[in-house]
Amino acid sequence: MALRMSSLFVRTQKEDPVGAEVASHKLLHRAGYIRRSAPGIYTWLPLGLAVLGKIEAIVREEMALAGSQEVHFPGLLPADPYKKSGRWEAFGPDLFHLKDRRENDYILAPTHEEVFTLLVKDLYSSYKDLPLSIYQIQTKYRDEARPRAGLLRGREFIMKDAYSFDIDDAGLDASYEAMRVAYLRAFARLGLPCLPVKATPGAMGGSGTEEFIYPSEVGEDTFVKSPGGYAANVEAVTSIVPEAIPYSQSPAAHVEDTPDTPTIETLVAAANASHPRSDREWTAADTLKNVVCAVTHPDGTREIIVIGLPGDREVDLDRAAGTGMLGDGEVDLEAATAEDLAAHPELVKGYIGPGNSLDAPVLGRESPSKIRYLLDPRVVDGTRWITGANEPGRHVFDLVAGRDFTADGTIEAAQVVLGDPAPDGSGPLELARGVEIGQIFKLGRKYAESLDFKVLDQNGKATTVTMGSYGLGVTRVMACIAEEYHSENGLLWPQHLAPADVHITVAGKGEEIAQAAEKMTTELEAEGISVLLDDRNKVSPGFKFADAELIGIPTVIVVGRGLADGVVEVRDRLAGEKSDQPVAEVVPATVARVREAYAKAAAAADAAISADQNA
Amino acid sequence: MALRMSSLFVRTQKEDPVGAEVASHKLLHRAGYIRRSAPGIYTWLPLGLAVLGKIEAIVREEMALAGSQEVHFPGLLPADPYKKSGRWEAFGPDLFHLKDRRENDYILAPTHEEVFTLLVKDLYSSYKDLPLSIYQIQTKYRDEARPRAGLLRGREFIMKDAYSFDIDDAGLDASYEAMRVAYLRAFARLGLPCLPVKATPGAMGGSGTEEFIYPSEVGEDTFVKSPGGYAANVEAVTSIVPEAIPYSQSPAAHVEDTPDTPTIETLVAAANASHPRSDREWTAADTLKNVVCAVTHPDGTREIIVIGLPGDREVDLDRAAGTGMLGDGEVDLEAATAEDLAAHPELVKGYIGPGNSLDAPVLGRESPSKIRYLLDPRVVDGTRWITGANEPGRHVFDLVAGRDFTADGTIEAAQVVLGDPAPDGSGPLELARGVEIGQIFKLGRKYAESLDFKVLDQNGKATTVTMGSYGLGVTRVMACIAEEYHSENGLLWPQHLAPADVHITVAGKGEEIAQAAEKMTTELEAEGISVLLDDRNKVSPGFKFADAELIGIPTVIVVGRGLADGVVEVRDRLAGEKSDQPVAEVVPATVARVREAYAKAAAAADAAISADQNA
Known part of the structure; x- marks a missing residue:
């Protein structure tokens, strides 16, 4: 049955929703696809559900092809x-939780690793049962601190989440690869450019993980790529660590008054004036900047730490928080506040340093301050630094790592910048922004261990199962498709994802025009082509065209005055073309074109896989 | 792609789940369709999802036919x-509620009247926008005190809920009727016997309402029907109220000692001995029994009331609670406890009465006790009673309603019993049990008023919209289908609702047998017939047959030793027949039979509607 604008539950809006910044948010609202119900929580109207259903169908097909049930x-x-897995704590305030009438604790699931594990544990007991891959398309809940951008970051959203169970690492590798292929195929069929990038496991735990990023300026994720094909999110980029330098020849560390050096630039200038190096000039990269930060752990405790890094680098708080090097679970990291500093008088603002010799450390768990001190990996043993002497107006020169100071560990906290070398040597990094539309994890045995899921192996020995977890943000994908496919005036869906295949506009008065449009609708539907028919009586053609542009079905047929001459206007909005076509030809031509678009989208999956394998 | 038992995520169970009492609960668990995740909360396995999907598809088709979007x-x-509608209170402890990270109150929706109203209010403003009917198939949450019987009464379940919006009562009547037809059609297509019965609106508010009852001994709802076609749930049955009787000739009330009359029987015997009536014997129906009950209102307050009814009747607490006569919202009603009675010394256990004359009432809001007193509607003015005299060992005789005592109102609190007359005069009532699988409501303007939803009418005047609400329990329907269709050994689905159309069992060793089964599978699938293929290698035919019986696909093809003679065994489990069929004929015959079953199920909808209209 055709959708009819005269009865369809949709009212297009002239105004953007309050606070909307990105096109998908504005247009999905204005075109009547979704409606906000609460912050980050949306209601789906008929047009929105229609597109969502097509996206879900493609995801289901690819999951089935990958052998997932x-x-x-x-x-x-x-x-x-x-609670057993530790994520009741680790999710922190992102977790919606409640009690039932008997005061038992419940959660609204943010992701389902634990219960999938328990279900399979409940039913399976032997290596013969494995491998297994199962998935669901399901509503997830996360109480985001800052829900934003409509469907891009919501608090209630739809995810496809899959989980694999294998007896050994080789099995997990195969399951992971099958899912990786399914993701590449699915995003290709969905018309979304997408880049698999190396990532860090974060609160999920496990070994290897990749994010699938839709490159877009509206994304919150910064990632890097190199001309040679390296791609990673900034948390996962590893710095190229120089070799340690022998320091037997290095001059001894010594403290000097450094008046009027409030910035790194002035400090570097003063150093070049008073202590010229023989080999080259001092630069900001020779200074060791020590940044005081506050870590909030999942259990709510707040820890003051100091991060040391070359003075030409800024601390990237998100990157540092995402590395997993600050503690278990999801941590928050922020710059220390004035109160934090006041509580630590040993930290002399502007002159903080690790201490002037190994014997008198000022930072580090072993020091009197007990403050954890983490270093950028570039600060290898033997490197020689100018840094604070922990006294106002004084710096220490020629402080050598390993000789004069050590730290509690390293952390990749420095902002990755344009031109940094790719860790695999494939060239200088470029920075890009994008939206994470999927992430796949080799979880390994973390969940199976915490929930004690073992099966008997070939030798009859109880063996812990190894798992993978594979998420795909279904509603977020829809927002990204809207980002990728829209015009100035509205949405502009790929043909195979539009809420209807064809939009027919009755643009003119008179029974004849209306009847011709109805007849065309019936004929198209008989061929399996779905139609949105704008049959509204008292709406001007101008308004109808504007609505059609906003709603964004790429094929529009305008039945109007041309009918007297036996033609209708066919608009191919994706190609930006329009032409008059004889009435007799328009139905078969449209059927052919729509079918071809579906076939092309399906074929895109194979192309994506060969491209990935060639790469 | 065929489902294959060798890889399908299912493990049939020998044991019933703990505490399971009804067949659907036992069998859906044992056959691997669902798995309990928490009390009243279930996980769906692949076979369960397959059947659920078919049910949802039928419901969607019928909603679309009824013009609902x-x-x-x-x-x-x-x-x-x-909170605005009052249901935050009215739902009481059945409502799951929680706070988000900003301490705002949220609920897990038990039903969606309020937000549907707000959405339509948000988009629509004129009578020209109406009528509108919209629906969803969505997960609902109710924190039932006693989740039971698997999917029959869960805490997380799937409902189809639809809402209609009209400008006037005639519009609401038409919307309600369209939905009523859709329900009758849907249940007919789902193979479920179902009876629309009159009901009471309860906490929903509004005027007319009907429940759709699947008659079954496992149901929690008692309903009544008459040979003449009357059907109602017991809450909605109204007693036939006799005409008031003139009491000028009645003897005066008088109190007497009634020793040794601890029961109504002994009291009646004593009355016939000491005070014989001239016209007939006293019976239990001449005694007025006064029952002390405690009402718990939605706001938690507890009220002691007394219900007076003929001594041959028992109080039906559920019926009385469901009438809406005890207060607004959903109330709980229970027998008064010893503590309640101790707190009211004016209530003399075994001898409670309304008082011995109009001038000295003991019960009623106007009496010194202030205890609300409600009467069975049969206690009309002029009826003459033997009842307690509020003194130990004493009763009052010839106490006449209207002359000697009055009450604060009437209540349909008496148990409806077999043989009671149907209110419409269509004969004696029979009692039956059933499961409520749907309920439709003429809500009227209650929600639109509380949420201030008005549109402009034809005269440009702001007019409150009138609404209907229409629920259908999708997961509960699946349980009822399992109740209706099963054998001793397992589920036995209607052909068109089975998780696959055909179950093929490889029952024998050897490549030839396996290959023949594979070929048959491929040929059936080419015709659009779905197959569950039991291709397990190391499982005996006996186990495979048992699993096939448990899983319940009605058409089973056994490929085994007969193959050498060119035959396979075809089992039609619904008909209870089996026969050997030549291999060459089995595919076309099966295709024809399955298609016929689907067509027959679709045709059942039309038959149901004509039957209802003839009735």
Whole structure:
């Protein structure tokens, strides 16, 4: 049955939603696809559901091809398994939780690793049962601090989440690869450019992980890529660590008055004036900057730490927080406040340093301050630094790492900058922004261990199962498609994802025009082509055209005055073309074109896989 | 792609789940369709999802035919609209509620009247926009005190809920009727016997309402029907109220000692001995029994009331609670406890009465006790009673309603019993049990008023919209289908609802047998017939047959030793027949039979409608 604008539950809006900044948010609202119900929580109107259904169908097909079977878990879950795995704590305030009438703890599931593990544990007991891959398309809940950009970051959203169970690492590798292929195929069919980038496991735990990034300026994720094909998110980029330098020839460390050096630039200038190096000039990269930060751990405790890094680098708080080097679970990292500094008088603002010799450390767990001190990996043993002497107006020169100071560990906290070398040597890094539309994890045995899931192996020995977890943000993908496919005046869907295949506009008065449009609708539907028919009586053609542009079905047929001459106007909005076509030809031509578009989208999956394998 | 038992995520179970009492609960668990995740909360395995998908597809088709458009609301909703409508209170402890990180109140939606109203209010403003019917198939949450019987009464379940919006009562009547037809059609297509019965609106508010009852002994709802076609749930049955009787000739009330009359039987015997009536014997129906009950209102307050009814009747607490006569919202009603009675010394256990004359009432809001007193509607003015005299060992005789005592109102609190007359005169009532699988409501203007939803009418005047609400329990329907269709050994689905159309069992060793089964599978699938192929290698035919019986696909093809003679065994489990069929004929015959079953199920909808209209 055709959708009819006269009865369709949609009212296009002239105004953008309050605070909307990105096109998908504005247009999905204005075109009547979604409607905000609460911050980060949306209601789906018929047009929105139609597109969502097409996206889900493609994801389902690719999951089936990858051998994954569909199941469906509750959204409301008992908290106990999440307490066992540690994620009840690790998710922190992002977790919606509640009690039932008997005062038992429940959560609204943010992701389902624990209960998938328990279900399979419940039913399977032997290596013969494995491998297994199961998935669901399900509503997830995360109480984001800053829900934003409509469907891009919501608090209630739809995810496809899959989980694999294998007896050994080789099995996990194969399961992971099958899912990776399914993702590349699915995003290709969905018309979304996408880049698999190396990532860090974060709160999920496990070994290898990749994010699938839709490159876009509206994204919150910064990632890097090199001309040679390296791609990673900034958390996962590893710095090229120089070799340690022998320091037997290095001059001894010594403290000097450094008046009027409030910035790194002035300090460097003063150093070049008073202590010229023989080999080259001092630069900001020779100074060791020590930044005081506050870590909030999942259990709510707040820890003051100091991060030391070359003075030509800025600290990237998000990157540092995402490395997993600050503690278990998801941590928050922020610059220390004035109160934090006041509580630590040993930290002399502007002159903080690790201490002037190994014997008198000022930073580090072993020092009197007990403050954890983490270093950028570039600060290898033997490197020689100018840094604060922990006294106002004084710096220490020729302080040598390993000889004069050590730290509690390293951390990749420095902002990755344009031109940094790719870790694999494939060239200088470029920075790009994007939206994470999927992430796949080799979880390994973390969840199976915490929930004690073992099966008997070939020798009859109980063996812990190894797992993978594979998320794909279905509603977020829809927002990204809207980002990728829109015009100035509205959405502009890929043909195979539009809420209807064809938009027919009755643009003119008179029974004849209306009847011709109805006849065309019936004929198209008989061929399996879906139609949105704008049959509204008292709406001007101008308004109808504007609505059609906003709603964004790429094929528009305008039945109007041309009918007297036996023609209708066919608009191919994706190609930006329009032409008059004889009425007799328009139905078969449209059927052919729509079918071709579907076939092309399906074929895109194969092309994406060969491209990836060639790369 | 065929489902294959060798890889399908299912493990049939020998044991019933702990505490399971009904067949659907036992069998859906044992056959691997669902798995309990928490009390009243289930996970869906692949076979379960397959059947659920077929049920949902039928419901969607019938909603579309009825002109209802699909939308989708969040499960997590802001509490504010429910506070405005009063249901934040009215739902009481059945409502799951929580706070987000900003301490705002949210609920897990038990039903969506409020937010549907707000959405339409947000988009529509004129009578020209109406009528509108929109629906969703969505997860609902109710924190039932006693989740039971698997999917029959869960805490997380799937409902189809639809809402209609009209400008006037005639519009609401038409919307309601369209939905009523859709329900009758849907249940007919789903193979479920179903009876629309009159019901009471309860906490929903509004005027007319009907429940759709699947008659079954496992149901929690008692309903009544008459030979003449009357059907109602017991809450909605109204007693036939006799005409008031003139009491000028009645003897005066008088109190007597009634020793040794601890029961109504002994009291009646004593009355016939000491005070014989001239016209007939006294019976239990001449005694007025006064039952002390405690009402718990939605706001938690507890009220002691007394219900007076003929001594041959028992109080039906559920019926009385469901009438809406005890107060606004959902109330709990229970027998008064010993503590309640101790707190009211004026209530003399075994001898409670309304008082011995109009001038000295003991019960009623106007009496010194202030205890609300409600009467069975049969206690009309002029009826003459033996009842307690509020003194130990004494009763009052010839106490006449209207002359000697009055009450604060009437209540339909008496148990409806077999043989009671149907209110419409269509004969004696029979009692039956059933499961409520749907309920439709003429809500009227209650929600639109509390949320201030008005549109401009034809005269440009702001007019409150009138609404209907229409629920259908999708997961509960699946349980009922399993109740209706099963054998001793397992589920036995209607052909068109089975998780696959055909179950092929490889029952024998050897490449030839396996290959023949594979070929048959491929040929059936080419015709659009779905197959579950039991291709397991190391499982005996006996186990395979048992699993096939448990899983319940009605058409089973056994490929085994007969193959050498060119035959396979075809089992039609619904008909209870099996026969050997030549291999060459089995595919076309099966295709024809399956297609016929689908066509027959679709045709059942039309038959149901004509039957209802003839009735």
